[in-house]
Amino acid sequence: MSTSPVRRAAVLGSPIAHSLSPALHNAAYTALGLTGWYYDRHEVDEAGLAGFVAGLGPEWAGLSLTMPLKRVLLDVAGHVAPGAAAIGAGNTLVFEGTGATAHNTDVTGIARSLRAAGAGGGRAVVLGAGGTAQAAVAALHDMEVDAVDVLVRDAGRTSALRGTAERLGTEVTVHAVLTDTPAAARLLEGADAVVSTLPAGAADALAGARWRPGTVLLDAVYAPWPTVVAGGAAAAGARIVSGLEMLLQQAVAQVELMTGRPGPEAAMREALDAAVLARS
Numbered sequence: 001m002s003t004s005p006v007r008r009a010a011v012l013g014s015p016i017a018h019s020l021s022p023a024l025h026n027a028a029y030t031a032l033g034l035t036g037w038y039y040d041r042h043e044v045d046e047a048g049l050a051g052f053v054a055g056l057g058p059e060w061a062g063l064s065l066t067m068p069l070k071r072v073l074l075d076v077a078g079h080v081a082p083g084a085a086a087i088g089a090g091n092t093l094v095f096e097g098t099g100a101t102a103h104n105t106d107v108t109g110i111a112r113s114l115r116a117a118g119a120g121g122g123r124a125v126v127l128g129a130g131g132t133a134q135a136a137v138a139a140l141h142d143m144e145v146d147a148v149d150v151l152v153r154d155a156g157r158t159s160a161l162r163g164t165a166e167r168l169g170t171e172v173t174v175h176a177v178l179t180d181t182p183a184a185a186r187l188l189e190g191a192d193a194v195v196s197t198l199p200a201g202a203a204d205a206l207a208g209a210r211w212r213p214g215t216v217l218l219d220a221v222y223a224p225w226p227t228v229v230a231g232g233a234a235a236a237g238a239r240i241v242s243g244l245e246m247l248l249q250q251a252v253a254q255v256e257l258m259t260g261r262p263g264p265e266a267a268m269r270e271a272l273d274a275a276v277l278a279r280s
Contacts, residue, residue, distance in 0.1 A: 006036045008059050009258055012044040012052065013066035018223065020244075020275050021064050024251040027271030031264035032255075037061070046072045053093070053100065062258035063093040064251075070106075070131030071160065077102035086167045087138045088160055089131035091250065094257050103257055106135035109250030110218065111142050114193055117239045119216040122192030123147045127178070127206075129157060132197040132220055134164040140193070141170040149187055153178045178202075185209035196220060196229065207232025219243055223279070248272055 011021040025039035044052050046068055053063070053076050065073045070089040074080050077090070078099030084090035090102040114120075124145045126136045129152045140148050148170065152158055155176040165172040177183040178198075188194060188209045196203045196219045203219070207229045211217075215238040219230045222243035226234070234240045252263030 006038070006059050007034070007061045009037070009039045009062045009064070011039075011041045011064040011066060012049070013069055014043055014045040016041045016043050016066070019066065020222075020247065020272060021066075021251060023271045023275035024248065024268045025064075025255060027267050028251075028255045028259075028264055031267035032259065032261050034259065037259070044069065049073070050076045056095070060095050062095055062254070064254055065091050065093065067131070070134075073102050076100070083107060083138070086164070087134045088164050088167070089134045091131075091135075092254050092257055104135055104138070105250040105253035105257070106132060106246070107138045107142065108253040109246040109248075110136050110139035110195065112249040113218055113241050113245045114139065114143065114195075114216055116245070117216045117218075117241050118214075119143070119193040121145055123149070123190065124193040124195070125188055125191045126150045126172075126195050126197065127203055128152065128197035129161040129174075130197060133195075134161050136195040136197060137161065137164050137170065137172060138168060140195070141168045145193065148172045149191075150174045151178055151184050151187060152176055181205045191215055194218070194233075200224065200227065204228040209233075211236035211238045213237030214239065216241060218246060220246060222247060222276075244272060244276065 011019050019041050022039050029037040049069055073090045079101040081103045084102045084104040087104050090104045091106050092103040094101050120143055124140045126133050150172050155174050158174050193216045200221045211233045217233045217238050218241040219227050220243040221227050230240050252265050255263035
């Protein structure tokens with residue numbers, strides 16, 4: 001096992017106490033033999049992000065950013081990778097000799113998770129319009145789906161997501177139907193893939209939709225699990241992907257960005273499973 005100089009990384013967000021990212025990243029460092037690397041969590045909101053980043057020392061390798069920091073991250077980065085710029089949101093800040101660069105590995109996490117479950121092509125539905133929904137639109141664009149319907153509560157709050165679609169050159173159709181369960185359920189019928197980026201409980205009313213057997217549902221929520229909507233879709237024969245898989249896959253990509261080495265997926269998956277079991 002090689003000895004490394006002290007390097008630090010962390011996940012930021014608000015709330016953040018629930019985050020499983022430390023288990024994933026610290027397991028990766030152990031598997032890679034990076035004995036001087038440490039990863040923890042910090043409660044930081046949008047107003048506090050710039051000050052937190054400005055106060056970091058040279059030992060910092062990178063940061064993972066979760067809600068509500070995915071958009072404001074781009075404002076504090078010295079550089080923005082093309083993918084994050086196109087999306088308009090990021091989840092990773094990497095400190096290099098040229099400064100801090102913002103990336104978005106949520107796209108990788110979503111695309112890998114959907115493909116592993118057999119999704120690809122056809123029509124997709126995204127629930128929500130926040131930073132994770134923007135990443136979902138980008139992932140579905142990369143997967144060359146035929147059409148994307150976005151279901152929201154308020155169409156007036158979708159300008160950032162529409163901007164993502166425009167920059168990517170992909171077409172989305174926005175439907176303000178999440179307060180009208182029957183209308184939302186009709187739009188789910190026949191979908192080949194559904195990505196829910198809604199907070200816990202917000203998609204519960206759609207559990208009874210007429211899910212097509214074989215539809216892939218990726219629910220970004222992973223606690224509590226299974227979600228009500230995931231349980232309903234599974235009972236109808238849909239293939240379910242937990243937010244834990246997305247969390248794992250985006251973290252594998254983050255480890256590579258921060259350390260320069262491929263993320264050890266098997267070791268990280270084992271650590272994630274253990275962390276989830278410890279909480280149950």
